[in-house]
Amino acid sequence: MDTRVPEIKTVEAPEGIEGAGFFATSLEKVVGIARANSLWPLPFATSCCGIEFMATMGSHYDISRFGSERPSFSPRQADLLMVMGTIAKKMAPIVKQVYEQMAEPRWVMAMGACASSGGIFDSYSVLQGIDRIIPVDVYVPGCPPRPEQVLDGLMRVQDLAKNESLRRRNSPEYQALLTSYNIK
Numbered sequence: 001m002d003t004r005v006p007e008i009k010t011v012e013a014p015e016g017i018e019g020a021g022f023f024a025t026s027l028e029k030v031v032g033i034a035r036a037n038s039l040w041p042l043p044f045a046t047s048c049c050g051i052e053f054m055a056t057m058g059s060h061y062d063i064s065r066f067g068s069e070r071p072s073f074s075p076r077q078a079d080l081l082m083v084m085g086t087i088a089k090k091m092a093p094i095v096k097q098v099y100e101q102m103a104e105p106r107w108v109m110a111m112g113a114c115a116s117s118g119g120i121f122d123s124y125s126v127l128q129g130i131d132r133i134i135p136v137d138v139y140v141p142g143c144p145p146r147p148e149q150v151l152d153g154l155m156r157v158q159d160l161a162k163n164e165s166l167r168r169r170n171s172p173e174y175q176a177l178l179t180s181y182n183i184k
Contacts (some may be wrong), residue, residue: 014081021060036162040080041066041081041120041154042098043082050085052144053084053150054109061148061150063150079103084112086115086119088126089124089126092133100184107179110140112141137156
């Protein structure tokens with residue numbers, strides 16, 4: 001049995017000006033840190049990758065160290081859609097509807113080979129990657145991916161959230177990306 005104590009994640013202060021009793025930085029950096037360390041994932045699990053996500057939520061891997069201890073099963077309260085497992089073509093409109101119901105800013109993680117590329121199921125009924133219906137920010141490889149990989153994917157999403165400009169979601173490039181997926 002592994003008896004190591006898990007490392008506690010600390011948040012570093014952003015660049016700024018320090019003085020006696022004050023600290024000044026940009027609003028964008030503070031909002032980025034807040035977003036990165038308070039992600040509320042919506043797990044959309046259909047297969048064995050969901051079991052690995054459950055292991056990640058457990059005490060041994062402890063996803064709460066990363067500010068994601070509150071899984072949200074309501075798309076209106078989530079900001080990270082974690083799609084895990086095989087997505088049948090009949091389910092594709094549901095995944096897209098869930099994505100559309102999420103408020104901005106929102107991020108998507110495709111977890112496992114099936115969500116990323118259809119996996120071993122190269123058939124008429126299986127969607128060959130969720131990036132055919134919604135934009136994906138982070139891909140977590142594996143069949144199924146280990147909990148350490150899930151945590152690494154979560155940290156990649158945290159990096160995106162921390163460093164994203166507050167104006168990116170209003171940019172013409174982002175609007176064109178959504179339009180290419182036929183998302184309003």
